[in-house]
Amino acid sequence: MSEVATPRTMAATLAVFYAFAGITGLLVVAGADPAGPGREALAGLTLVAVTGAAVVTRWGARWPRSAFHGFVGAGSVLIATAALVSPDTATAMVCGALMSFIAVDAYFFFAHRAAFVHMVAATSAITAALQLRGDVPLFTALAVDSVIVALGVATRSLVVLASRATRDPLTGLTNRRGFDDALPDLMAAASRSGSPLAAVLLDLDHFKEINDADGHQAGDRVLCRVADVWRRALPSTAVFARHGGDEFALLLPGTTGDEALDLVRRTTAGHPGIGLSCGVAEHQPGDSAAQLMRRADHALYMAKAAGRGRAELDGGESSELARDLAAALAAGEVQVHVQPVVEVASGRMTGVEALARWTHPRLGPVPPERFVAVAEQNGLIGALGEHVLRTAVTQLNPLRRAMGGSLGLGINVSGRELTDPAYPQRVRAVLAESGWPASDVVLEVTESLLEAQSSAAVAALHDLRASGLRIAIDDFGTGYSSLSRLDALPVDILKFDSSFVATIATSPRRAQMLESMVGMARALGLSMVAEGVEARDQDAVLGLVGCTYAQGWLYGRPVPPAELVARRGRTFAAVAD
Structure with a gap:
């Protein structure tokens, strides 16, 4: 069986044991006869234990697993020495009991063979130390050993049980x-x-x-x-x-x-x-x-x-897709399609989400998740994001004017873009050139950004929101999109994930959950958009629970912006008929 403790856990555990060994030493020194032998030596060993705790706390999480063998072994030497120099029998026995820390460490940190070696070394060291003193009977020393071994065996059993939870039973590998x-x-x-x-x-x-x-x-x-x-x-x-x-x-x-x-x-x-x-x-x-x-x-x-x-x-020389994407961006061959976002009550279009589409000359249509990942890993995401924004505001301006000068525009933004210090200024420059109002732009934050929780990315969101843009959490209700992040991010809109919306018409419990989430969002002053709406009964449930906006194939599939111009003035519920 392999080790189950991570270096971080090992460091925390070892630091606690060293610290408590130091506390024990301080108590023993405080209670010892000031004129008795060994008091100064115990004080020195206590200082070593406290220093060891500080060192492990500060740097232990960075150490390789092999480094912990040295500190566990050093702990055995430290405890055995303390028992040997203790001023009286009772103090020596207290020090001997500390060797149980070594048993727990050994079987928690290391595989069985290495743990057994540490156990043998620890029990041998404390037995030798107690016998060298001459005031502890052999069988008393062996009794101390039995307690140490019992703790080691118990720790071993618990580690085996914990290991099974993270092990594949067929291959014995990590699951x-x-x-x-x-x-x-x-x-x-x-x-x-x-x-x-x-x-x-x-x-x-x-x-x-x-x-x-x-x-x-x-x-x-x-x-x-x-x-x-x-x-x-x-x-x-x-x-x-x-x-x-x-x-x-x-x-x-x-x-x-x-x-x-x-x-x-x-x-x-x-x-x-x-x-x-x-x-x-x-x-x-x-x-x-x-x-x-x-x-x-x-x-x-x-x-x-x-x-x-x-x-x-990934991103290696064998991948030609990145070079092809760069060429496509330079030639303007990456298209932008838009999908309507509608008001549920009226079916009236209030905005759109801009989506990149790329047809490779040899591979055909490339899935967006594939070429977006390529763009992220090859430094093309900034160019791709700017291309989508610039193309959308340019091609949709006629539609915005036809709708009275107001049309919401959702733009997906990746964490890589937001951590680029130049990104906020690029967005502002494109909007200034096109005349598109910042208040009509919604930046849709991906789930990967939420997971990363980058301070630079969050700062960029605050910067852009201060410029008038709105922020939406995409795919809310799945994965890492948790309530705990709502108070840490500048959020205006929640977009309920399509996988959550898919069963609202067939699952009363899911519909009730959605109603609760809508109520929570409304209480927080947030707008709500349901994604992936494909059926009339889903639309009906959204109306009943009070969801304000929705998008999906029921209202319209992603199409080139020019096609939306011809539909203006019609409700998208009617288009779906």
């Missing part, structure tokens, strides 16, 4: 939960130290055919064989997980994207007959966990699209 727990800690460590971190997604090619032809037991054997091959090939610092089904995920701290790609390609050659498609991404400053894994998923998609059995690096 998705364990992977998701490890990812934020490794990303934080990489950001602090500036060291690289690579994420890899692996997918077995044609695995379903193995199950269909030879049965699920044969498929299970394949999964176990793959797990064994990778376990042997990976460094001890790697986190290798079965992500689910025939998918695996890998984190490689201290490894660049190119190094990870080389490792993946070497390792996949170690199990011939089992094809693997692999996507590799390197952590970039400002990445959230979702963004990093989305880029790895994009690289996996590219590997499969190239014929499977390949490994691709």
Whole structure:
């Protein structure tokens, strides 16, 4: 069984134990005879323990796991020395009891073999120290040992139970939960130290055919064989997980994207007959966990699209999509479509959401989530965002004037754009050139930005809101879009996610939840937009619960701006008939 504690947890636990050892030492020194022997030595050891607690608190979370062996071992030496120099038997026994801290640390921090070595060293050290004093009977010292061993065994049992919650029972690898727990800690460590971190997604090619032809037991054997091959090939610092089904995920701290790609390609050659498609991404400053894994998923998609059995690096030289997108932006070949946003009560269009669309000359229509991810990872997101905004305000100006000079315009903005110091000024410049009122622009903040919680991004939102723009939280009600962020972000509008809206007409409970969310938003002074409305009964429920605005295929699919000009003056409920 592998270790379950992260470096951050190990540092916190070790610091607490060192601190309490210091407190115990202070109490013992305070109660000892001022003229008795060993008091000064105990005072010195107490100072060492307190200093150790401070050091671990300050830097421990950044240490590799191997560094904790030294501090746990040093703790054993410190406790044994304290017991040896104690002025009386009672004090020595108190110090001996502190060795139970070492038992807990060893079995919580380390794998069984290493923990056993620490346990043997700790019990041997305290037994030797108590016997060298000459005033503690052997069996009394062994009784202390039995307490230490009992705590170690109990800790071991608890760790085994905790490990099962984060382990895949078939392969013995970390499961998705364990992977998701490890990812934020490794990303934080990489950001602090500036060291690289690579994420890899692996997918077995044609695995379903193995199950269909030879049965699920044969498929299970394949999964176990793959797990064994990778376990042997990976460094001890790697986190290798079965992500689910025939998918695996890998984190490689201290490894660049190119190094990870080389490792993946070497390792996949170690199990011939089992094809693997692999996507590799390197952590970039400002990445959230979702963004990093989305880029790895994009690289996996590219590997499969190239014929499977390949490994691709996200943003690497093997990817031509970024170059093609840059060329398309320069040539004005990325189009902007708009989807109506309507007032639920009247069906009257009050605004639109601008959406980028790109048709690749060879690949055909490219999904927006795919080319937006490419733009983010290759420094093109600023150009793409400006192109969408400039195109939308230019092509929609006639429609805005025809509607009396007021037309809401929703623009999706990524976290990468908002962390660019020049972004707010770029937006203001485009609006000033076009004459489009800032108050009619709604910046739709993506969920990945909410997860990242970047102070620079939030500052940009405040800046733009001060200029008159409004802010919407997109996909509210799913994923990381939580209530706790509503008081931390400058928010004007909540856009309820389409997956939430999809069942409001068939699930009374979901409709009741939506009504409660609408009431909450209204109490907070926020506007509400329901996304993904496709059916009349959904529209009816939205009217009943009091949702003000909606968008979806019922009211109109995304179309070029020119097509909306011909529809002005008509209600979009009528258009759907």
